[in-house]
Amino acid sequence: MKRKKICMVVQDRMVKGGIAAVINGYRGSELETNYNILYVESYKDGGRLTKLLKGIWGYLHFAKVLLIDKPELIHIHSSFGPSFYRKIPFIYMASWAKRPVINHCHGADFNNFYLNASDKKKRLVEKIYNKCSIIIALSEEWKARLSKIVSSEKVVVIENYSIIQENSLAERLTRKCNKQILFLGEIGHRKGGYDIPEVVEKLAKSLPDVKFIIGGSGDIQQITKLLKSKKVEGNVVFPGWVRSEEKDRLLRESDIFFLPSYNEGMPMSILDAMGYGLPIVSTNVGGIPKIVMNDCNGYLCNPGDNEGFAEAIRYILTDKSKRKRMGKASMKIVIDSYSLEAHISKLEAVYEKYLTIEHHN
Structure with a gap:
């Protein structure tokens, strides 16, 4: 059976921090066996020029994937602060291509990001998040927070995982x-x-x-x-x-x-x-x-x-x-x-829900 295409917007695999660690666990995993994962890298550590060039290349690569590879689903990994703004063009492009977007939210400082933000920024956050089909939260507490931005039905909890030694x-x-x-x-x-x-x-x-x-x-x-x-x-x-x-x-x-x-x-x-x-x-x-x-x-x-x-x-x-x-x-x-296998199983359940909707459309 032909594997369904998922475009995953990620960081460069050498980026420091937890988001890259989560994504790097997907590489070579059962997720890649079950789906054709098309990675689009949008960010890497370095100076301003390095980050800018990586970002521009990420947008161009994503446009090519949408037009030529035609993935059935977009899975975006995002955070708060600059990461939120970097992901806006990806969400708009996916929306124009009529592709469901899963926004996997790894952010931590909710107060500065939303609660204490200006009315203008709050409206922007609400607009962008509501363009997504689903928001993945890392815990029930984060689901409650993100439900202040989108309806709680749009938020699903998938906790991070551990590689067991x-x-x-x-x-x-x-x-x-x-x-x-x-x-x-x-x-x-x-x-x-x-x-x-x-x-x-x-x-x-x-x-x-x-x-x-x-x-x-x-x-x-x-x-x-x-x-x-x-x-x-x-x-x-x-x-x-x-x-x-x-x-x-x-x-x-x-x-x-x-x-x-x-x-x-x-x-x-x-x-x-x-x-x-x-x-x-x-x-x-x-x-x-x-x-x-x-x-x-x-x-x-x-x-x-x-x-x-x-x-x-x-x-x-x-x-x-x-x-x-x-x-x-x-x-x-x-x-x-908190095994990787349990995490992937929950993620695939979300994929299948929206792939089924896409197929019926």
Whole structure:
């Protein structure tokens, strides 16, 4: 049987961040076996000219795909901020071609994007989102938020997924605790980067050999200054943005994954860490409480509760049985509910719904 064509508007596969991580999991997966996925890349990291040229090429490529390849369905991955504006031409072109659009929304800061926006911007967001056939939200909480823009019937929840590494958990259960805490993500205010120095300071008082690995890019210089002012710079390593073998090694070597975010959807970094059997210390925002439960597979605190973060990390590092229990719980949660296979199955159900409508039209 001939595979149906789906055009997926994506980032360059080397882009930093969770959206690219989600999309890269699709490449070579069962999704490509079941459908003819036509990837159109609309964004890549780099300077303004690099981004501009990539964007222009993305629009031209998309026009060619619509006119010549004639996909039955368009699946766009978007966020808030500049990503929203970059996707507007794709949504208009798909609308002109009378193709259903799935807008897979990975955004995190809803207040700035919509609630606190000007009336003009709110009208634009509403107009663009209502041109889409369906909006994919990363959690029930995000469905409730996005339902302020479009009717709730147009919003479906498909959570992110984890690639499961069962041998990593087995290794961690038999080895000695390294007292290593891992953070992966954009290093800045939104993900709580500026709170990390105080957490390190509080923790180092009772565990002087504790080690934080802060993997990612962003405000490293500013945060290093804060660490130096607290005399704990020796407890922190900044390896830069980590991928592939280095990321795998750090996830295996670490004892806790730490993400003190202020805004999130359903962070791939936490799901990745849970797939390696890591206990999690994070915040009760976005979809995180759905995957991290207090005293089950980790601890959740309010954003900015640095005392709470330090205590939670200390509890886990100093209690071997708790580390083992929480690591096993993280692994069980992703095996039961957050596998790539389960994610693709939900995505294909959405595809089939709109492909059936398209076929009848």
